[in-house]
Amino acid sequence: MRVTLVSETYGESLQYLFTFRAVVSYCGQLATDARVRWDWEDDGAYDTAYLASDAIEYQYYTQTQPGAVMTRVQAMMPDRYSVSAAMPISLYKPLFWVSSGFSVTPNTGDTGTLFTFNAGGMENAQVLPIRYVRWDWENDGLYDTPFIDCSPTGSWQVPPPEPPATHRFTMPGTHTVRAQLKSYTGAVDTGFVTVTVTP
Missing domain, CATH: 2.60.40.10 (Immunoglobulins)
Structure with a gap:
């Protein structure tokens, strides 16, 4: 073998x-x-x-x-x-460093709450005009969504960006969600957001 x-x-x-x-x-x-x-x-x-x-x-x-x-x-x-x-x-350290910012609304809810997840990104302190994000709801390293276009809305975009990702959690508790942002250059940054789910 x-x-x-x-x-x-x-x-x-x-x-x-x-x-x-x-x-x-x-x-x-x-x-x-x-x-x-x-x-x-x-x-x-x-x-x-x-x-x-x-x-x-x-x-x-x-x-x-x-x-x-x-x-x-x-x-x-x-x-x-x-x-x-x-x-x-x-x-090696890249010439253009991408940093991400992930958020969830609301950050506390119950098993019936539809949570909305958003992503923002910077590259060398400048707002990324084109960016993509994917989400791992269970934080198990296996992403549950493909990369989704989350670029800032602009009339120049055809097609326009996709809406923010949403998710419901069926189990109460504190859930850590892994997110990965990718720039148009291929650089990525990984971050985490936490939500609290009550019965």
């Missing part, structure tokens, strides 16, 4: 989304039934569960300083046989 780790991202900026693909072979054949999990900093603590998909996106937003980091993937077959591989990633 063999697993090969491939990074398909052009450039290695701290604010780019990296696309990784794990190619798993077993007895000389492509192993389509293998599951893979990922350890982004190769610290021995895997950051995802075993996933059926061989490709995944990740941004090293936890890395506050440029430098080198190892990323590891572990593949497991249905018979529980597993193998892992790692590759180095060199991260």
Whole structure:
């Protein structure tokens, strides 16, 4: 059994989304039934569960300083046989730094409340004219929406931006929502908002 780790991202900026693909072979054949999990900093603590998909996106937003980091993937077959591989990633500070601001209205409600989520963005202290956002309602690292156009409204936009994202939570408690903003240059920034849901 063999697993090969491939990074398909052009450039290695701290604010780019990296696309990784794990190619798993077993007895000389492509192993389509293998599951893979990922350890982004190769610290021995895997950051995802075993996933059926061989490709995944990740941004090293936890890395506050440029430098080198190892990323590891572990593949497991249905018979529980597993193998892992790692590759180095060199991260540098981008010339154009994107910062995001996420909000929710209201921030407290019950299980019947429809929460509205908004996103704003800056690039080098200037308002981003074109920006996209996606949302992870459970904060499990698996985004529940595609990137949605949340650019400021302007008559020059065809088609116009999509309306803000909305979501209901069926379980009471405090929910942390992960959001990721992407600029037209491809730079991304990840942030979080918290909502409180009562019965």
